[in-house]
Amino acid sequence: MRFCRACLVALIVALCFAPGWETARAASVADAIAHFTADDFSETLTGIKAIASSGDPRAETILRALQDGQLQFSAERKAVYIKDNSGKLTDAATGQPISGDAPADTDNVRINNRLRGAIDAALGGLTLLAKSPATRYDAAQAVFKSRQASALPTLVAAIANEQDPKVKHAMQEARAAIILSGAASDQDKLAAVEIIRQRGDQDSLGLLASLPTNMSATVMKRVTAAINTIKNRLALWEAVQNAWYGISLGSVLLLAAIGLAITFGVMGVINMAHGEMVMLGAYVTFVVQDIIRANDPALFDYSLAIAIPASFLVAGGVGILIERCIIRFLYGRPLETLLATWGLSLILQQAVRTAFGPNNREVGNPSWMSGAVDVGGITITYNRLWIICFAIAVFIALLALLRFTRFGLEMRAVTQNRSMAASMGIRTSRVDALTFGLGSGVAGMAGVALSQIDNVSPNLGQGYIIDSFMVVVFGGVGNLWGTLVGSFVLGIANKFLEPYAGAVLGKIAILVLIILFIQKRPRGMFALKGRAIEA
Amino acid sequence: MTPHILIRSLDRGAIVFLSAVACIAIVVPVLNLAMPPTSALYVPTYLVALFGKYACYALLALSIDLIWGYCGILSLGHGAFFALGGYAMGMYLMRQIGTRGVYANPILPDFMVFLNWKQLPVSWYGFQYFPYAALMVLVVPGVLAFVFGWFAFRSRVTGVYLSIITQALTFALMLGFFRNNFGFGGNNGLTDFKDILGFSVQAETTRNALFSISCVAIMISFLLCRAIITSKFGKVLIAIRDAEARTRFLGYRVESYKLFVFTLSACMAGVAGALYVPQVGIINPSEFAPANSIEAVIWVAVGGRGTLTGAVIGAVLVNYAKTYFTSGFLAAYWLFVLGALFILVTLLLPRGVVGTLRQWNALRRDRASAAAEDGVREPLPAE
Numbered sequence: 001m002r003f004c005r006a007c008l009v010a011l012i013v014a015l016c017f018a019p020g021w022e023t024a025r026a027a028s029v030a031d032a033i034a035h036f037t038a039d040d041f042s043e044t045l046t047g048i049k050a051i052a053s054s055g056d057p058r059a060e061t062i063l064r065a066l067q068d069g070q071l072q073f074s075a076e077r078k079a080v081y082i083k084d085n086s087g088k089l090t091d092a093a094t095g096q097p098i099s100g101d102a103p104a105d106t107d108n109v110r111i112n113n114r115l116r117g118a119i120d121a122a123l124g125g126l127t128l129l130a131k132s133p134a135t136r137y138d139a140a141q142a143v144f145k146s147r148q149a150s151a152l153p154t155l156v157a158a159i160a161n162e163q164d165p166k167v168k169h170a171m172q173e174a175r176a177a178i179i180l181s182g183a184a185s186d187q188d189k190l191a192a193v194e195i196i197r198q199r200g201d202q203d204s205l206g207l208l209a210s211l212p213t214n215m216s217a218t219v220m221k222r223v224t225a226a227i228n229t230i231k232n233r234l235a236l237w238e239a240v241q242n243a244w245y246g247i248s249l250g251s252v253l254l255l256a257a258i259g260l261a262i263t264f265g266v267m268g269v270i271n272m273a274h275g276e277m278v279m280l281g282a283y284v285t286f287v288v289q290d291i292i293r294a295n296d297p298a299l300f301d302y303s304l305a306i307a308i309p310a311s312f313l314v315a316g317g318v319g320i321l322i323e324r325c326i327i328r329f330l331y332g333r334p335l336e337t338l339l340a341t342w343g344l345s346l347i348l349q350q351a352v353r354t355a356f357g358p359n360n361r362e363v364g365n366p367s368w369m370s371g372a373v374d375v376g377g378i379t380i381t382y383n384r385l386w387i388i389c390f391a392i393a394v395f396i397a398l399l400a401l402l403r404f405t406r407f408g409l410e411m412r413a414v415t416q417n418r419s420m421a422a423s424m425g426i427r428t429s430r431v432d433a434l435t436f437g438l439g440s441g442v443a444g445m446a447g448v449a450l451s452q453i454d455n456v457s458p459n460l461g462q463g464y465i466i467d468s469f470m471v472v473v474f475g476g477v478g479n480l481w482g483t484l485v486g487s488f489v490l491g492i493a494n495k496f497l498e499p500y501a502g503a504v505l506g507k508i509a510i511l512v513l514i515i516l517f518i519q520k521r522p523r524g525m526f527a528l529k530g531r532a533i534e535a
Numbered sequence: 536m537t538p539h540i541l542i543r544s545l546d547r548g549a550i551v552f553l554s555a556v557a558c559i560a561i562v563v564p565v566l567n568l569a570m571p572p573t574s575a576l577y578v579p580t581y582l583v584a585l586f587g588k589y590a591c592y593a594l595l596a597l598s599i600d601l602i603w604g605y606c607g608i609l610s611l612g613h614g615a616f617f618a619l620g621g622y623a624m625g626m627y628l629m630r631q632i633g634t635r636g637v638y639a640n641p642i643l644p645d646f647m648v649f650l651n652w653k654q655l656p657v658s659w660y661g662f663q664y665f666p667y668a669a670l671m672v673l674v675v676p677g678v679l680a681f682v683f684g685w686f687a688f689r690s691r692v693t694g695v696y697l698s699i700i701t702q703a704l705t706f707a708l709m710l711g712f713f714r715n716n717f718g719f720g721g722n723n724g725l726t727d728f729k730d731i732l733g734f735s736v737q738a739e740t741t742r743n744a745l746f747s748i749s750c751v752a753i754m755i756s757f758l759l760c761r762a763i764i765t766s767k768f769g770k771v772l773i774a775i776r777d778a779e780a781r782t783r784f785l786g787y788r789v790e791s792y793k794l795f796v797f798t799l800s801a802c803m804a805g806v807a808g809a810l811y812v813p814q815v816g817i818i819n820p821s822e823f824a825p826a827n828s829i830e831a832v833i834w835v836a837v838g839g840r841g842t843l844t845g846a847v848i849g850a851v852l853v854n855y856a857k858t859y860f861t862s863g864f865l866a867a868y869w870l871f872v873l874g875a876l877f878i879l880v881t882l883l884l885p886r887g888v889v890g891t892l893r894q895w896n897a898l899r900r901d902r903a904s905a906a907a908e909d910g911v912r913e914p915l916p917a918e
Contacts, residue, residue, distance in 0.1 A: 270699075335603075335609045343833075343876065344874060344877070347875065349870065505711075505714075
């Protein structure tokens, strides 16, 4: 132990004041390396430990070479070499190219899983002193997981030197882990348990659960208490995570269903081609990104800002075209509308398949949408976060459009009483066309969002159409709030059922629940009240 | 009593239709079995199998027409009943394989051995007996339809809501049947059948027999449907189709009528599925796909909603077109054709082929009688 500490001090000093020490250290590395030539696993282990504690700047290179299977030894010359990718040998101890002939009998220094663990731990200990805080943090985490007692001296020195509070914290946790696994006084162990308890993640739970049971009663009691605390905390975070996933799924459902809520809810038109409007929006995103990539890659971060209005216009335009050419002849015949729009969805899918090919197309995430942030025990990815914001924004915009604009007023009037609205001078057919265009355009914008998290293929829309209908049926037609509540309730319920029932059974359970729910409230949660319902 | 109802229900068109089906049921096997392969009149065996498939689809279309054409219930999940009937038959056929499977297990079908199951799931008990399997072909779709319909009709889920819920039903079943631990072969479904009632499934005679049986099933179902729609019960069904609320106010138990006809229709679809499986040699969860059910609805729409002959003709026409298109270089265009069919039929031909022909006939007769006696016009039946 004292030897280790001495080496460590030597290492730190050496790092500060460089050259004069080189020969002395080279000697100790050379001694350590000699263990590798024995071609024996336990000898190699001794060598790894010796190198780790040698404090030599070449230690990391040698260990990495060993890890990657690039370390060669020659039994005849009692020498060890590093073989680089081109097959050239350099002397492991000095880093110099070998002089004279290459040795004839070189062979890999063999390693097994036990040695790999030892190498990882040794490297973890070494990189605790690295320059970059991120590397040091990772090293501390590696030590926490490996709990190699040999890393303790390095760790203690590193903690003393550490400036970055986050890294320091991680190192203290690693030290606590080592203390708990090894021999230490009860007081040290109690403090260590406290640190681990505060960390409180799955790894800490694993650590505490795997501790030897021969410790003193006080420590054991504290450990059990800590395990319970951590379990509760993890259960809480799991619930939070499920809720987050549920909200995320809910926002996707909201985006997909809100356009449907307009066409189905407001106009009473079943649009089975709604999913294909979503799909068109996703393909518009693909085309926009393709054009940007070809012409001005610097604009790539703004591609979605361009794609959103573009997809709204394209999908909305297609929607108006559909309304004028097909749907307006079928008003009052909802079942026939359903069939005609289903046929349309087949045509649109096949058209896209013909134009873009049947395979998934690559749609990239802009830089501001990639990455993630850790909040407590869960990871929040930025793209999901943005999609939730986008869904809410679209919802509010639509609500405002319906409430405050003349078009919204006309739309509501036509919904409530078509003939009365017509008598008041509202051009109902124009309102119909624009409403259908609006619903389709919103679906197109949903496609932009979905292109960020889903595969862009001709079948994209089909995956959402039944779910969207479920949301609208569940939430009730003719009311956007119903869609909002419906999508989030279904999204969250889905994610909470998944861990217990599995993804597929969870989905089936949701469908059955909706069918039962329809029994109670055949017109959904937020049904329009009044005599106009039974048309 | 019953024969009386059946005979009374037949008009000239129905008799022509029944005789035509009967002719086909006899002529096709004769041309296949008795003619030498060199003869111009010879019907190859693959065509017999194809016709048999069409016949099953026609039966499915008939069952959809009974509820959609005469009671206004648009089910987008009838493929589920079809597939359930098919699975019941498939389970019987699987049990018949016995030791001839890859793993030669006398009790367990191959996929169960593969999944390392030790004993037969309870749901498979009894399927080695044909009568039990045949009963299940009717009972399983019937019970599902009864339970589902009881819930749906009692709470007055109608119109498009019902369509969407039925679609969700078949979607949920599809997800379930795709799972291995559901116990029905998962992804791959049931296949590799050997024989049915002791006859090899592959043999020419069996294929011809199955084809003829399918035709007979169409005829029986047609007679049954005719008997229902020409009876007083059928008049109430049509009244429900045209004005459900009014019928209810007149004192009829609308939901009971709907429930009966929906369950009957599901049983018919189950029989269609059961006849389908031995002829195509496989049943897998993709039969539950909502798209299949919707496609079946368009057969009825093309032939003519509310005309029983139309449903059969529509199913054969559309499926013949499908075979024609998907077998050649036109395969990529089939979905365009199918999609266009959906749109054009609903926009331009809302009565379907048979319905439009009948309308023309009625108009001509009307005009002729009007010219002859200048009398009062008979009103056209309400849509």
